Amino acid sequence: MNQTTITTTGNNSFAHSSNNNWLSHSAKMWFLVTVFGQWVFAFYVAMFYGGASLEGDFAKWNKVMPHGYIAGDTIGNIAVGMHLLLALVVLIGGPLQLIPQIRKLAPRFHRINGRIYILTALVLSVGGLFMVWTRGVAGGDIGKYSISLNAILIIVFASLAVYFAIKRDIKTHRRWAIRLFIVMGGVWFFRIGLMLWLMIHQAPVGFDPKTFEGPFLTFLGFAQYLIPLAVAQLYFKASDSNNNQNKIIMSVALTLLTLAMAGGIFSASMGMWLPRI
Ligand code: HEM
Incomplete structure (x- = not known):
């Protein structure tokens, strides 16, 4: 191998590892913002419902x-109470699983x-399905199907x-655990997505605030887990790829999404969670 080849290979591997660093920094940023937002949500659940x-x-x-x-529906009320308590367990304990x-x-x-x-996730989903199909949800039939798919x-x-x-x-365990963390965050993504939308439009655009139905909420009901899952898939692809351009594009996209999420967390915290405490 001559000197030129060595230098070129060295530069390429330097560029490759620095792009990997960018990707990993943007993923860490995404994770930190997500954990912060989920813990604000957990704080609200503990203070409002626990209180x-x-x-x-x-x-x-x-x-x-x-x-x-x-009043009178003891089993249903216990199911809701357990749901809130277990929500707290997964919101606090879930992120700790992903910290290397x-x-x-x-x-x-x-x-x-x-x-x-895992056990809490299963009980939450089965209990959630029971609540949805015995008591209903705001958002009508389509809301029932989107949250039920989330549970499945x-x-x-x-x-x-x-x-x-x-x-x-x-490696495969880690990827399924990340996908699980994402679908477990579905209800949280819904809330920050809705509050970001309201902050941007300053009005309930695309849905009726009285019935909580409309095209935007139908979209958000599925997007709350399908979009983050698609982003995770692209992230896995970019981190496995040897193409530096893919890594840079993914890192920029993840940073922009993280900024949008930070906006949604701010709006949900200030407009919904903290004022209720
Ligand atoms: C896995 C993570 C989940 C968390 C952290 C969570 C958290 C919560 C919280 C905090 C509430 C109270 C509403 C609020 O204050 O915003 C709630 C309500 C509810 N959740 Fe969940 N939930 C989860 C999953 C699910 C699933 C998978 C289902 C359905 C299959 C479900 C069905 C419901 C229902 C039906 C309500 C009551 C809504 C109403 O009466 O209007 N949840 N959940």
Whole structure:
């Protein structure tokens, strides 16, 4: 190998690794913003629903959830109460599973928290399906189908994440775990997506705020998990690829999406979650 070849190969590999760095920095930024936003949501769930429950004022749930507390329907009310408690468990514990330092330094914690997370995800989805099909949701029939598909994806992805962990295929396990984290965040993506839309338009465009139905909400009901899943797929492709251009495009796209999400988190926190506490 002559000197020129060595230099060229060296520069290429430098460019390749620096593009990998950009991609990994933009993914870290996305993750940090997501965790921050999910923990604000968790804080609201604990303070608003937890606070009302500790005071014994269950009727206060209905200020937000149209079908939250129904006097006399003990089983249904317990299902909603459990749903809120388990929501808190996954919102806090989920992100901890994806932090490499925790996986490396505390593998036992990763395994225990992982089992809790998977079990909670399954109970949340099955309980959520029970709530949807016995009590209904704001948003009509199409809302029932979109959230039900979300629950089915949670169940499928949780099973695949466990299957590949047992097979010790860690790369595939990691990818299914990331997809699971994304579909578990579906309801959160819905809220920040809606609040970003309202912040941009300063009015309920594309849906009727009284019935909570309309083309925009139909779109958002599916987009809340399908768009983040598609982005994750493109990210996996870019990180596997040797094409530097793909890595740069993905890194820029992820940064722009993260900025949009930060706008949605700001709007949801200031306009919806924090004022209710
Ligand atoms: C997996 C993560 C999930 C989290 C963190 C979560 C969180 C929540 C929270 C916080 C609420 C209260 C509403 C609010 O204050 O915004 C809620 C309500 C509800 N959730 Fe979930 N949820 C999850 C998954 C699901 C799934 C998969 C389903 C359905 C299959 C579902 C169905 C419902 C229903 C029906 C309500 C009541 C809505 C109403 O009465 O208007 N959830 N959820």
